[in-house]
Amino acid sequence: MEIIEKAPAKINLGLDALYKRNDGYHELEMIMASVDLADRLTFEVLPKNEIVIETDSSFLPVDRRNHVYQAAELLKNTFNLTQGVKIYIEKRIPVAAGLAGGSSDCAAALRGLNRLWDLGLSLEELAELGSKIGSDVPYCIHGGTAFVTGRGEKIEFLPSMPQCWVVLVKPRMSVSTSSIFGSLSFNSIQHPDIHRLKQAIETDDYQLMTEKIGNALEGVTIKRHPVIQQIKDRMMKYGADAALMSGSGPTVFALCEKKTRAQRIYNGLKGFCDEVYIVRTLK
């Protein structure tokens, strides 16, 4: 039997850090939304008790460093499972990009293995297990548009974000999330108005949403990689309604109501960066 799970990318329409907690993590308030750029995972039972990861990407480790491997190992250890599995990852989401590609793959692995091994776990139970592997995994178990707080484990579902075109631009460098959080200073932080942003989404107010998107980590990553500001400026020049860095970066996204504008931004940025995508938001 073969099982397939899609693992969509996410963007942060909002990301605020409230304070640093005693456990070293930051207390966050985020608005996340899934977009239709997705990896695809295929699961197959193996006769031998082993976890085999294969992928078409040259950027992914296939051992314990891969969050998909960790998901399979966690389920096997928690439920004393002896069946082996092969998981093939078709990688489409840029790696270490601020788009939760690794977390979404991990979440897809937990959902897929729950089916393959007939574990009967609810999405809530899978999210709780996933939080042991990464802070964004609980959100990725569910996907959609959500208000995500705590370390990333508290999830309030929202209506889908107002429909629009999203242009994703990933500059060449990779960014380490822990290093960006490590450089965050609460003296100079720019807090976005997450609650007005949440309201904009709840009332399907596209205009207000474009005014209120914001990311408290953006300033930190731009200081290290000024090209992010250049991408944002170019996006606005080519007619974006709004532009923002996603997660801890370095991917920048532009929001456009009109497809022609999205196409113009795509054309304008394609020569500047290799990885440029036009996507839609997902329900």
Ligand code: C5P
């Ligand atoms: O949980 P995860 O391993 O994905 O997080 C990566 C890093 O991001 C953490 O090691 C931590 O430095 C930072 N982080 C944080 N506060 C959060 C989530 C992540 O400081 N709520």
